[in-house]
Structures are given as C-alpha cells and as structure tokens.
Amino acid sequence: MPILEVQDLSVSFVQYTKGLRQKKVQAITSLDITMHEGEILAVVGSSGSGKSLLAHAILGILPSNARVSGTINYSGDELTPVRQASLRGREIALVPQSVNYLDPLMSVGAQVRTSVHNDNPVEVQKKIFERYHLDPDLDKKYPFQLSGGMARRTLVSMAMVSGAKLIIADEPTPGLDSIVIKEALSNFRELADHGCAVMMITHDLGSALQIADKIAIFYAGTTVEVAPVKDFFGRGEKLRHPYTKALWRALPQNEFVPIPGSQPLPNTLPSGCLFEPRCETATRECSLKQPKIQEIRGGMVRCIHAT
Numbered sequence: 128m129p130i131l132e133v134q135d136l137s138v139s140f141v142q143y144t145k146g147l148r149q150k151k152v153q154a155i156t157s158l159d160i161t162m163h164e165g166e167i168l169a170v171v172g173s174s175g176s177g178k179s180l181l182a183h184a185i186l187g188i189l190p191s192n193a194r195v196s197g198t199i200n201y202s203g204d205e206l207t208p209v210r211q212a213s214l215r216g217r218e219i220a221l222v223p224q225s226v227n228y229l230d231p232l233m234s235v236g237a238q239v240r241t242s243v244h245n246d247n248p249v250e251v252q253k254k255i256f257e258r259y260h261l262d263p264d265l266d267k268k269y270p271f272q273l274s275g276g277m278a279r280r281t282l283v284s285m286a287m288v289s290g291a292k293l294i295i296a297d298e299p300t301p302g303l304d305s306i307v308i309k310e311a312l313s314n315f316r317e318l319a320d321h322g323c324a325v326m327m328i329t330h331d332l333g334s335a336l337q338i339a340d341k342i343a344i345f346y347a348g349t350t351v352e353v354a355p356v357k358d359f360f361g362r363g364e365k366l367r368h369p370y371t372k373a374l375w376r377a378l379p380q381n382e383f384v385p386i387p388g389s390q391p392l393p394n395t396l397p398s399g400c401l402f403e404p405r406c407e408t409a410t411r412e413c414s415l416k417q418p419k420i421q422e423i424r425g426g427m428v429r430c431i432h433a434t
C-alpha cells in the first residue's frame with residue numbers, strides 16, 4: 128500500500144483586481160503523485176511549478192484563500208484537516224523552504240527538542256547538533272541570532288529527529304556547504320533505508336538523480352512524468368515526456384542546450400497540454416485538451432504521443 132497518494136489535486140487562488148473584479152489563479156492542476164515506504168521521490172520543477180504548494184497541501188498549511196480539490200490519502204485513509212493537524216511534525220515532517228518557519232520566540236535548542244517524540248529529547252538534540260556541526264552554544268540562541276546556513280541546518284535537524292514516516296524536504300540544501308549537504312543527503316538515504324518515505328523538492332535535476340529512486344517532473348502545476356532514476360541515461364531514449372527529455376539534455380554533462388520559451392503563468396494556462404506551446408513534437412490534437420496521466424513502461428506520463 129502506498130504511504131502517500133495524491134489524486135487529481137488542484138489548487139487555485141482567487142485574487143481581487145481593480146474594482147473588486149475576481150481573477151482565478153490556477154496554481155496546481157490535476158496533479159497525481161504516489162509514494163511508498165523506503166523510497167526517495169525527488170520532485171523536480173522550475174520556479175513556480177507548484178512544488179511548495181504540493182508540500183503545503185499535504186501538510187494542510189495552505190493559505191486560507193486557497194481553493195483545493197482532489198484527494199490526498201496517507202496510509203490508506205484520507206488526510207482530512209483534523210488528521211493533518213495531528214500528524215504534522217510527528218508522522219509527517221516538513222523541512223520548509225524558508226527559514227522564517229522557525230519560531231522566533233523559542234530558543235533553537237528547545238525547538239529541536241520539541242521535535243523529538245519517541246526518544247530522550249536532550250540527548251537526541253545534542254547528537255543531531257554534532258552531526259550538523261551546530262555549536263552547543265546555539266542551544267540557547269534565538270533564530271534571529273543564527274546565520275542563514277545555521278537556521279537551515281536547524282530546520283533539517285528538526286525533521287531528522289522527528290521520527291516521521293514521511294519527510295517532505297522543500298529545497299533543504301541551498302546555501303549549505305558541500306560537507307553538510309552530503310551529510311544531509313546521506314541522512315535522508317539512511318532514513319529511507321529504515322522505511323521512511325522522503326519527498327525531496329528541488330529545481331536541480333542533476334542533484335536529484337544522485338539521491339532519489341524516482342523523479343517526478345513538475346511543469347506549470349502538474350506532474351508531466353514520474354520516472355525511475357535508471358531511465359535517465361544516454362540521450363533520454365527511455366524517458367516518456369518531451370519536457371523531461373529536454374531537461375535531461377539541458378544538463379551541463381549532457382548537451383547543455385536550454386529549452387526555448389518559458390513556463391506559462393498560472394493565470395494564463397493553455398487549454399490543452401500545458402507544455403504544448405514549447406513542444407517540438409506537438410500536434411493540433413495536443414492543444415485541444417489536457418492529456419490524462421497514464422502508465423507506460425513502469426513510469427507515469429501525461430502526453431498523448433508517449434510510447
């Protein structure tokens with residue numbers, strides 16, 4: 128049974144423009160994702176593709192003006208707002224993208240200790256401080272006294288000690304030095320090898336391929352492909368979606384050619400396939416309606432021409 132199953136998730140925002148006129152911003156459209164225990168799934172997509180919103184939808188921390196539809200199941204049962212509140216920080220932990228999520232009024236050590244649920248908080252906090260090269264003196268300091276890197280290491284520590292079964296790490300490593308990044312990534316691998324499911328959100332396909340088992344490619348608020356890491360080789364012959372192939376070929380170690388054009392904005396989405404305006408292999412049919420996600424060769428893809 129999957130630990131997490133997101134089906135047909137859509138998230139939109141109503142914005143008021145001049146004269147109280149309403150405008151709908153469709154940030155996530157019909158998004159599907161499945162995760163299993165012991166698995167690291169990397170969610171890869173460019174800025175604005177909906178990665179953080181997916182994380183916030185799973186944790187139940189979307190802003191109040193968000194309109195949500197679709198279902199999210201955790202361990203076989205629906206994640207209702209009540210369940211989200213009771214599982215948050217315990218069974219489901221977030222490493223947030225912004226360091227502003229630290230509580231400004233609580234000392235750093237206390238924040239890490241309150242994240243420990245199944246063990247001795249004082250000992251666990253000491254150990255994790257050592258592991259992430261956080262000075263013992265930081266215990267009594269407050270978030271505003273930390274550098275950006277220290278704050279980020281604190282956030283990663285909090286998820287690591289939580290004992291969560293599902294960890295969602297939203298861009299956990301920017302600004303960290305390479306030793307700490309390696310430590311954090313090997314920690315995620317260790318947790319996954321002990322049965323935890325880890326969702327690793329990043330815009331960097333190259334680093335995602337180094338640690339994940341599966342890659343979900345996001346584009347303009349939906350999953351265009353979910354592929355096992357082993358499919359990323361050569362010229363991308365095994366990949367299923369034109370956007371995934373283009374991203375793979377755009378890596379510096381491959382052809383290093385950028386993809387022309389840009390991702391559509393949430394308030395001007397095309398009515399057909401969201402990638403159609405930039406797709407070299409698009410046909411007229413592609414512009415008519417958004418293709419459904421389908422299973423092909425052990426992966427998922429949203430393209431009518433995929434084989």
Ligand SMILES: Nc1ncnc2c1ncn2[C@@H]1O[C@H](COP(=O)(O)OP(=O)(O)OP(=O)(O)O)[C@@H](O)[C@H]1O
Pocket residue numbers: 140152154172173174175176177178179180181190224330393
């Ligand atoms: N509160 C909000 N009101 C209106 N639009 C929003 C709101 N929050 C997010 N959006 C829009 O939803 C889209 C997806 O945002 P999201 O933060 O999930 O992107 P992301 O993939 O995490 O990007 P990044 O890599 O920059 O963190 C963006 O276009 C953003 O402008």
Ligand code: NI
Pocket residue numbers: 178179180224297
């Ligand atoms: Ni984000």
